[in-house]
Amino acid sequence: MKSKLENIFLLFIFILLTRNSFAQDYLKKQFEYADSLYKNQNYYDAITEFKRLLFFDKYGEYKYQANEMIGLSYKQGAKFSDAILYFTIAEMNARNNDELLESKLLIIRCNILRRTTSHAIDLLTLLGNDKRFADEEKEIFYWKGWTYIFADEWNKASQEFSKTDTNETLSSLCKKVDEDKYSVAFADAISHFIPGAGQIYTGHYLSGLLSLGWNILWGYVTVNAFEANRVFDGLVVGNFLWLRFYNGNLQNAKKFAEEENLKITNKAMQFLQFNYAGLKP
Amino acid sequence: MKNLIIYLFLLTSFSFSQNKIPVRNINLFSPLNIKIFGDYLFCQKDYLRAIGEYQHYLTMASNDTVEFKIALAYSEMSDFSKAAEKFAAIRSNSPFYSDAEMELMKSLFQAGDFFEFRKNFQNVIGKNSTAFSKTISLYNFSFLLTNNPLPAEQEFLGAFPKEDLAKVKNFYEWKENPPEKSPVTAAILSAIIPGAGKFYTHKYADGIWAFIASVGFAYLSYDNFHAKHYFRGWLFGGLAAGFYAGNVYGAAASAQIYNAKIHFDFVSDLKSFLDARNYFLPKFKFCK
Numbered sequence: 001m002k003s004k005l006e007n008i009f010l011l012f013i014f015i016l017l018t019r020n021s022f023a024q025d026y027l028k029k030q031f032e033y034a035d036s037l038y039k040n041q042n043y044y045d046a047i048t049e050f051k052r053l054l055f056f057d058k059y060g061e062y063k064y065q066a067n068e069m070i071g072l073s074y075k076q077g078a079k080f081s082d083a084i085l086y087f088t089i090a091e092m093n094a095r096n097n098d099e100l101l102e103s104k105l106l107i108i109r110c111n112i113l114r115r116t117t118s119h120a121i122d123l124l125t126l127l128g129n130d131k132r133f134a135d136e137e138k139e140i141f142y143w144k145g146w147t148y149i150f151a152d153e154w155n156k157a158s159q160e161f162s163k164t165d166t167n168e169t170l171s172s173l174c175k176k177v178d179e180d181k182y183s184v185a186f187a188d189a190i191s192h193f194i195p196g197a198g199q200i201y202t203g204h205y206l207s208g209l210l211s212l213g214w215n216i217l218w219g220y221v222t223v224n225a226f227e228a229n230r231v232f233d234g235l236v237v238g239n240f241l242w243l244r245f246y247n248g249n250l251q252n253a254k255k256f257a258e259e260e261n262l263k264i265t266n267k268a269m270q271f272l273q274f275n276y277a278g279l280k281p
Numbered sequence: 282m283k284n285l286i287i288y289l290f291l292l293t294s295f296s297f298s299q300n301k302i303p304v305r306n307i308n309l310f311s312p313l314n315i316k317i318f319g320d321y322l323f324c325q326k327d328y329l330r331a332i333g334e335y336q337h338y339l340t341m342a343s344n345d346t347v348e349f350k351i352a353l354a355y356s357e358m359s360d361f362s363k364a365a366e367k368f369a370a371i372r373s374n375s376p377f378y379s380d381a382e383m384e385l386m387k388s389l390f391q392a393g394d395f396f397e398f399r400k401n402f403q404n405v406i407g408k409n410s411t412a413f414s415k416t417i418s419l420y421n422f423s424f425l426l427t428n429n430p431l432p433a434e435q436e437f438l439g440a441f442p443k444e445d446l447a448k449v450k451n452f453y454e455w456k457e458n459p460p461e462k463s464p465v466t467a468a469i470l471s472a473i474i475p476g477a478g479k480f481y482t483h484k485y486a487d488g489i490w491a492f493i494a495s496v497g498f499a500y501l502s503y504d505n506f507h508a509k510h511y512f513r514g515w516l517f518g519g520l521a522a523g524f525y526a527g528n529v530y531g532a533a534a535s536a537q538i539y540n541a542k543i544h545f546d547f548v549s550d551l552k553s554f555l556d557a558r559n560y561f562l563p564k565f566k567f568c569k
Contacts, residue, residue: 026306048330055318056309232504233513236497 027057034069043073063093064103071106080114097132108143112281117151138164145170146281149272152265154178169276177268182257191253195246198253202260211249218242312341319347324568328354349377350567356384361392380565382412386419387560395423418561425456425551448554455547461540464533471532475525478532482539491528498524 034049050066050073057063071086084107091103104127111120121144127133128140141163148157158174182202191198195215199208218241225234272280308314319334332354335347352367365388371381382405389398402420405412417440424431431437434453441449462482471478475495479488498521506514555561 024306026309030309048333051322051327051330052309052318055321056307056314230504233501236501240494240497 024061027053027062030056031062031065034066038069038073041076043076047073060093064090064095064099067093068103068106071110075106075110075113078113080110084110101127101133101136105139105143108147109281112143112147112150115150117147120147142279143281145174149174149269150281154181154265154268170278173268173271177264180264181261184254184257184261187253187257188250191250195249198249199256202253202256204252204256207252207256211245211252214245215242215249218245312338315341316344316347319350320567323350323354326357328358345371345375345377346567348375349381352381352384352388353565353567356388356391359391361388362394364388365392365394365397379411380563383415383562386412386416387562390419390423390560393426395427398423415562419555422551422555425452426548431457445558452547452551452554459540459547460543462536464536467532467536468529471529475528478529479535482532482535484535487531487535491524491531494524495521495528497521 030049030053034046034053037043037046037049047070050070053062054066054070057066067086067090071083071090074080074083074086087103087106087110091100091107094100094103104123108120108123108127111117111123124140124144124147128137133140141160145157145160145164148154148160154174155178158171158178161171161174164171187198187201190201194212196208196210196212199205199211218237222234222238222242225231225237309318315334315338319331319338322328322331322334332351335351335354338344338347339351348367348371352364352371355361355364355367365385368381368385368388371378375381382401386398386401386405389395389401399420402416405416421432421437421440424437431453434450437453438446438449467478467481469478470481471491474492476488476490476492479485479491498517502514502516502518502521505511505517
């Protein structure tokens with residue numbers, strides 16, 4: 001009889017304890033619920049639910065995952081500064097090197113997207129110097145490549161991607177973009193010697209010819225005025241008309257080169273966005 | 282004995298596996314938990330989410346504090362029209378009614394709805410002495426932001442504490458005699474001496490260029506007519522007329538821009554002054 005009572009008592013204690021062991025299922029369910037909102041692209045509500053999870057997670061079981069998911073949700077909404085804040089909290093709560101690396105890379109990817117290039121490069125350099133991540137060298141080159149793409153430094157991007165072996169596509173694409181781009185300095189320089197040449201170099205033939213024509217006309221009138229000893233005439237026409245068209249020609253040469261470069265890089269970015277299957281920032 | 286050993290083994294293994302005190306299973310969406318989570322969000326200044334939680338909570342329970350905090354959250358988010366709507370909805374038996382009356386006026390003031398603001402102010406005169414004494418300063422300030430005639434200086438300044446008198450007096454004097462530039466004067470000055478209107482509106486570099494261009498082309502026109510170069514004479518004459526007309530028009534426009542800028546600066550200064558003093562209303566301490 002005593003043994004039976006003892007058994008019942010122990011069983012009761014056991015049930016009580018095991019019930020408590022599974023008690024924090026509510027946090028798991030909350031995580032799954034928040035995660036489902038994230039997967040359904042309902043980022044605002046996902047953030048609310050992850051925040052709720054963090055608020056009620058008294059022992060910090062989900063501190064890493066929930067903060068990372070909040071960061072990812074903010075990142076999806078292009079709120080990069082908020083995303084970085086939460087990735088940083090996730091980083092502080094990382095439980096192993098994999099989680100640490102993941103959160104650090106997410107911070108870097110946000111910096112790439114918001115074009116804080118020097119900060120992204122600094123973080124990648126720090127990561128490269130960290131002995132814990134000695135095996136991740138190629139990953140670091142890969143993200144350095146993306147950093148340079150977003151910084152519009154396609155040649156540097158190509159060099160970084162070429163160090164990763166596996167990213168021949170990206171390396172050659174960046175190289176091609178770099179080759180296709182017009183040199184703004186060259187467009188500016190040739191326009192100094194032959195007005196309109198910069199525009200012609202960037203494919204704006206009509207604008208280039210018009211620019212050349214205006215400069216010849218007002219240049220002729222100015223020179224003519226000086227030759228006829230009409231110095232004041234020459235100064236005013238030269239200053240208000242010739243120089244105005246000459247400066248306009250220089251400005252246009254640079255503007256057109258920059259516009260054409262933007263078209264080239266936008267096309268490449270569009271290709272990367274829709275056709276490149278690898279990991280993107 | 283065998284059973285006892287098994288139970289003890291299970292017991293210890295489950296107890297230590299948790300490595301922490303087991304927590305009771307809780308409903309995160311119970312009214313109380315929704316409210317405390319809303320309070321947390323409110324104190325984190327995540328006002329939009331706090332409003333969402335509070336509104337959810339109000340579908341299950343009634344709470345005057347929560348209703349007031351929803352209105353405050355809208356006010357903190359600078360959604361003043363919505364804040365005014367929520368403050369106006371606070372019931373007269375709520376302990377926050379008097380505060381809501383004042384906050385309503387603050388929201389109407391911040392929304393720039395001075396007509397409604399003054400209407401509400403008339404309602405508190407004689408009825409609610411706290412609201413009246415707290416909002417009289419704001420009422421006086423409303424005259425600085427509208428084109429209504431200003432009250433007498435003594436009457437106006439009487440509503441403000443001593444430490445603010447000097448600054449408020451400056452605002453009053455500015456409003457009474459704003460240092461505006463007349464577009465007509467600017468245009469006339471530029472018509473007499475090209476560029477003078479720009480000098481009058483403190484655009485010195487523009488004034489010098491307007492003078493050089495107008496006078497320079499006029500001289501060129503005269504010089505070419507004099508030398509019987511009629512085509513060039515007409516060409517430069519046309520340019521001189523264009524620059525001259527542009528200089529007169531530009532002077533008037535410059536005066537208008539100058540006036541718009543000083544008014545913008547005045548309103549900005551005034552709002553910074555009011556923000557620093559929370560619009561002369563008490564601050565609520567819902568968060569530690």
